[in-house]
Amino acid sequence: MKYDPITKEDVTKMSVTPNLLNYKKAREDFRWEDIVRELDGFDDGGLNIAYEAIDRHIKTPIKNKVALYWEGKDGETEEYTFLDLQRLSNRFANVLKGLGVRKGDRIFTFGDRIPEIYISLLGGLKIGGVIGPLFSAFGPDAVKDRLGDCEARVLVTTAKLAGKVKEIVEDLPALETIIIVNRGNVPYELGNREVSYEALMNQASDALDIEKTDKEDYAIIHYTSGTTGKPKGVVHAHQAVVGHYATAKYVLDLQPEDIYWCTADPGWVTGTSYGIFGPWSNGISQVVYEGGFRASNWYRVIEKYRVTVWYSAPTAIRMLMKAGTEVVEKYDLASLRYLASVGEPLNPEAIFWGNKAFGLSFHDNWWQTETGCIQIANYPVQDIRPGSMGRSFPGVTAAILDDKCEKELPPGEEGHLVLRAGWPSMFRTYWNKQELYDSMFNNGWYITGDRATMDMDGYFWFVGRADDVINTAGHLVGPFEVESALVEHPAVAEAGVIGIPDPLAMEVVKAFVSLKDGYEPSDELMRDIKKFARKKLHAVACPRKIEFLPGLPKTKSGKIMRRLLKARELGLPEGDTSTLEE
Numbered sequence: 275m276k277y278d279p280i281t282k283e284d285v286t287k288m289s290v291t292p293n294l295l296n297y298k299k300a301r302e303d304f305r306w307e308d309i310v311r312e313l314d315g316f317d318d319g320g321l322n323i324a325y326e327a328i329d330r331h332i333k334t335p336i337k338n339k340v341a342l343y344w345e346g347k348d349g350e351t352e353e354y355t356f357l358d359l360q361r362l363s364n365r366f367a368n369v370l371k372g373l374g375v376r377k378g379d380r381i382f383t384f385g386d387r388i389p390e391i392y393i394s395l396l397g398g399l400k401i402g403g404v405i406g407p408l409f410s411a412f413g414p415d416a417v418k419d420r421l422g423d424c425e426a427r428v429l430v431t432t433a434k435l436a437g438k439v440k441e442i443v444e445d446l447p448a449l450e451t452i453i454i455v456n457r458g459n460v461p462y463e464l465g466n467r468e469v470s471y472e473a474l475m476n477q478a479s480d481a482l483d484i485e486k487t488d489k490e491d492y493a494i495i496h497y498t499s500g501t502t503g504k505p506k507g508v509v510h511a512h513q514a515v516v517g518h519y520a521t522a523k524y525v526l527d528l529q530p531e532d533i534y535w536c537t538a539d540p541g542w543v544t545g546t547s548y549g550i551f552g553p554w555s556n557g558i559s560q561v562v563y564e565g566g567f568r569a570s571n572w573y574r575v576i577e578k579y580r581v582t583v584w585y586s587a588p589t590a591i592r593m594l595m596k597a598g599t600e601v602v603e604k605y606d607l608a609s610l611r612y613l614a615s616v617g618e619p620l621n622p623e624a625i626f627w628g629n630k631a632f633g634l635s636f637h638d639n640w641w642q643t644e645t646g647c648i649q650i651a652n653y654p655v656q657d658i659r660p661g662s663m664g665r666s667f668p669g670v671t672a673a674i675l676d677d678k679c680e681k682e683l684p685p686g687e688e689g690h691l692v693l694r695a696g697w698p699s700m701f702r703t704y705w706n707k708q709e710l711y712d713s714m715f716n717n718g719w720y721i722t723g724d725r726a727t728m729d730m731d732g733y734f735w736f737v738g739r740a741d742d743v744i745n746t747a748g749h750l751v752g753p754f755e756v757e758s759a760l761v762e763h764p765a766v767a768e769a770g771v772i773g774i775p776d777p778l779a780m781e782v783v784k785a786f787v788s789l790k791d792g793y794e795p796s797d798e799l800m801r802d803i804k805k806f807a808r809k810k811l812h813a814v815a816c817p818r819k820i821e822f823l824p825g826l827p828k829t830k831s832g833k834i835m836r837r838l839l840k841a842r843e844l845g846l847p848e849g850d851t852s853t854l855e856e
């Protein structure tokens with residue numbers, strides 16, 4: 275269903291002149307080289323993300339501006355200026371050097387949204403390391419798979435999470451050092467390979483010569499899920515900061531006076547590209563709230579810090595909707611001027627609700643871990659067509675290709691959403707999976723794995739994934755990962771995993787399980803399987819529902835037919851079942 279456009283005058287506060295004034299002209303004039311000139315870079319043409327985000331501001335009055343307003347789970351608060359972050363990240367870089375960590379080594383973080391995680395990530399980049407932020411909600415096996423795949427050398431974690439790491443450390447021979455952050459100074463005995471963050475930071479120097487990385491040197495690795503195999507490591511180079519900077523400026527419209535809040539965790543690419551590098555490379559103050567979702571807490575954060583630009587996700591917006599407008603009315607949210615959303619389709623109802631609740635529209639935008647920065651967006655200067663992801667970013671060319679990914683389709687026809695390869699933050703490889711990487715490109719197009727349409731005016735409309743990947747609360751979950759975890763349970767013979775619709779999270783994970791001989795379906799067994807899965811996967815990837823079946827539908831070659839499981843679950847036509855095993 276199509277809705278009337280929402281005119282920008284209705285729901286955009288034009289008290290501030292937007293950075294992007296004329297979309298058409300911006301597209302015509304846009305050159306990435308001009309953006310590069312707005313950044314500093316090194317004399318030899320090199321680039322370092324952490325330098326662009328923090329150190330370049332130290333030569334300007336921005337150095338004493340608050341970069342980070344931090345609020346912890348229990349309400350404790352801290353403030354860090356750009357200068358503070360420069361010194362602390364220098365120190366951490368020196369800590370790493372002292373431990374013998376070198377350019378190119380993989381340095382992971384596994385912790386809640388605490389300042390030390392941000393400092394470690396910046397410090398890791400400063401020595402030329404490849405940083406990999408992980409969600410604290412990961413189970414031990416999820417951490418092991420990622421660290422093991424790219425042979426991480428260092429892990430920064432917390433005393434609280436160290437128990438999970440202890441379970442897997444023997445399986446990670448390349449992991450030389452585990453740096454334990456112990457904020458509350460709780461009694462903690464350092465174990466094998468473990469060192470204290472606080473002790474090392476106290477001894478380290480503030481002075482550092484940043485590694486003069488090349489723009490093509492690897493900088494960030496984020497793991498993302500596909501339909502087959504374990505999650506794959508999406509690798510970004512230092513040049514990605516050019517994309518972070520430009521899109522934070524022109525899509526999120528960040529301006530010097532803004533107080534910005536991105537609700538994403540750095541474990542997800544949004545929490546690094548737009549929770550660290552986008553805002554800071556623009557010299558913007560941002561809020562990081564360690565606590566989880568609660569409507570009243572979120573509004574309190576906006577009110578307290580006078581947040582002006584707020585970047586969130588559809589599941590969170592739907593949860594705010596559920597909490598109702600009465601909660602909104604208890605808070606003074608007049609500081610807000612611009613709202614944006616990413617991660618899943620943003621339903622028109624959520625936009626209409628935002629208009630009512632905040633007098634502002636959530637501006638949807640689209641991108642992926644692989645793209646590194648926003649590719650398709652709604653901008654402050656254009657009307658919103660509810661349900662559309664917006665138009666491609668100036669400097670980005672998006673198109674719809676036919677089923678073979680060869681021919682461009684005309685407006686209105688559904689096909690593969692593709693992007694012309696070559697924007698600065700495009701991923702550079704999948705770690706150790708170059709062939710898979712190469713298979714994602716055809717005739718100079720990067721094939722995104724999403725299906726969409728484009729209208730006559732260049733607005734893109736999301737249709738769905740072209741594969742079995744499940745999007746639950748904005749997290750991509752590969753069915754194979756969940757199936758692999760489930761079949762490790764002693765009672766499980768086979769598992770087939772699909773996404774089923776959910777009003778809040780868009781989709782939730784449902785598993786169909788057949789049991790080994792000698793096991794009978796029961797509620798207790800179901801609970802035990804769920805508990806088992808929680809140890810292995812990210813919390814959101816764990817099946818919300820499990821259904822026991824005597825056997826699973828399979829192809830003649832033995833592949834579980836998830837498509838059929840889904841069709842049966844949703845009462846849809848079963849389609850071609852000629853390959854079904856009898």
Ligand code: AMP
Pocket residue numbers: 498543615616617618619620638639640641642643644663722723724736738739745748749750
């Ligand atoms: P991730 O790499 O985890 O950030 O997930 C990227 C995927 O999330 C995309 O390929 C889409 O399937 C989905 N996605 C992201 N943003 C949007 C959006 N605005 N509308 C619809 N789907 C989205």
